[in-house]
Amino acid sequence: MKYVLTYSIFFLTLTFLLFGCMEQDESAFDKQMQEDDEALKDYFATNNIQAERLSSGIYFESLRENPSGSVVEDESIVAIRYRLQTLIGKAIDSLDSEAAPLRFYHAQKHPDALFPRGINIGVSHMRIGEQYRFYIPSYQAFDSYSFGQYLPQYAILVAEIEVENIETKEAIEQEEEQAITNYIEANSLTDVKELPSGIFFQLLEEGTGDQPTTGAFAQVNFKGYYLDDKVFTESEKDQPFTFYVGKADIIPGFEAGVEAMKKGAKARVFIPSHLGFAEGIQVIPTAIRKDFLEEHNIRDWRPYEPVVFELELIDFQ
Structure with a gap:
């Protein structure tokens, strides 16, 4: 994990x-x-x-x-x-x-x-x-x-x-921003804000105390899915994902989401691909994609697609 x-x-x-x-x-x-x-x-x-x-x-x-x-x-x-x-x-x-x-x-x-x-x-x-x-x-x-x-x-x-x-990267970013906006409207999601980092952030449950800063050791539960609601990753039960804020090699949008939360908070974060998994890997024929990537131990992240993460910041020190 x-x-x-x-x-x-x-x-x-x-x-x-x-x-x-x-x-x-x-x-x-x-x-x-x-x-x-x-x-x-x-x-x-x-x-x-x-x-x-x-x-x-x-x-x-x-x-x-x-x-x-x-x-x-x-x-x-x-x-x-x-x-x-x-x-x-x-x-x-x-x-x-x-x-x-x-x-x-x-x-x-x-x-x-x-x-x-x-x-x-x-x-x-x-x-x-x-x-x-x-x-x-x-x-x-x-x-x-x-x-x-x-x-x-x-x-x-x-x-x-x-x-x-x-x-162009700019055209793709605009297209993805529109796709995220369409998803938010279609699912009647409220209080979703675009943060300066470029992610879209929806606070689901308030936390307490301060927000984590660079160097903090964070413990996070998460579920990641695409705009078609297909889940591609999820933290294991009773085994939260841990990392040092600002010092880990993780996607920028995930880290920006955690930094916007307080201890105990839950949030939904929409991440465009330039802050997510970027270009990924394309495989054709499409029918072999999943098997081919599994064969070579490569995670099946779709190229140039926004992702959504539901986050729970359990604790940080």
């Missing part, structure tokens, strides 16, 4: 697990790279496909170009639509035009913000409005991870990607 609220996306952990180590020795990894590349070349020759190879080992075809579109730059928030299948033509997942586009954080040093990571690597060559088809070798996809008959081990994937937009 100590690290349940850790403000981290685990990029380095995932990179080690899925790309550096991959539970193989170096020679086995080199062999897999060679086998994937040969399979792709055979596929291209058989189907008369002219695809370009990137230094990452990913191949691509340009299906629609847009020279006037903005380039996907490093550390962008990219919104895409996609179709995903295996190299042998088995459809896996898609995102149609009626659904909201998939958002993810694009950064060269953190390709693990999206899996299969080859998509995140590939979009750096695209502009808004363009559509590419990427051929992703297994070591840039899910490597040895499998999901029943849905996704086999060492699957080479084909992804058709359309970059719909490059979004």
Whole structure:
């Protein structure tokens, strides 16, 4: 429970697990790279496909170009639509035009913000409005991870990607603020205040005494859920979460909520993603998300979504 609220996306952990180590020795990894590349070349020759190879080992075809579109730059928030299948033509997942586009954080040093990571690597060559088809070798996809008959081990994937937009942090913050406001109104919540920290705070029960300051050792019961009321974490019964205020690596919105409370108080705190779990990790196909993250001991925090915490400040010293 100590690290349940850790403000981290685990990029380095995932990179080690899925790309550096991959539970193989170096020679086995080199062999897999060679086998994937040969399979792709055979596929291209058989189907008369002219695809370009990137230094990452990913191949691509340009299906629609847009020279006037903005380039996907490093550390962008990219919104895409996609179709995903295996190299042998088995459809896996898609995102149609009626659904909201998939958002993810694009950064060269953190390709693990999206899996299969080859998509995140590939979009750096695209502009808004363009559509590419990427051929992703297994070591840039899910490597040895499998999901029943849905996704086999060492699957080479084909992804058709359309970059719909490059979004700004400011636009996302405004959108999330509106979503929080809508939730408050829809649930007829009263006396909810926006604090200077950026969180929305509703005091449910008064406490007594002072509020905790930096360095205080706090004991807190909590329940965390999304605006669709799906609970994603909860403190264990009779085992409150403990931390030093201002000295712990926890999400800023949680700490700001605790700092606004007195001993014995209960409150509901609405936290936008920039004060919460930020970009998180995206996984497609969506059907494997929960299993994939559990397999690698990564908490299932949704990217770019506000969260709600119900807090009880039991005590602090």
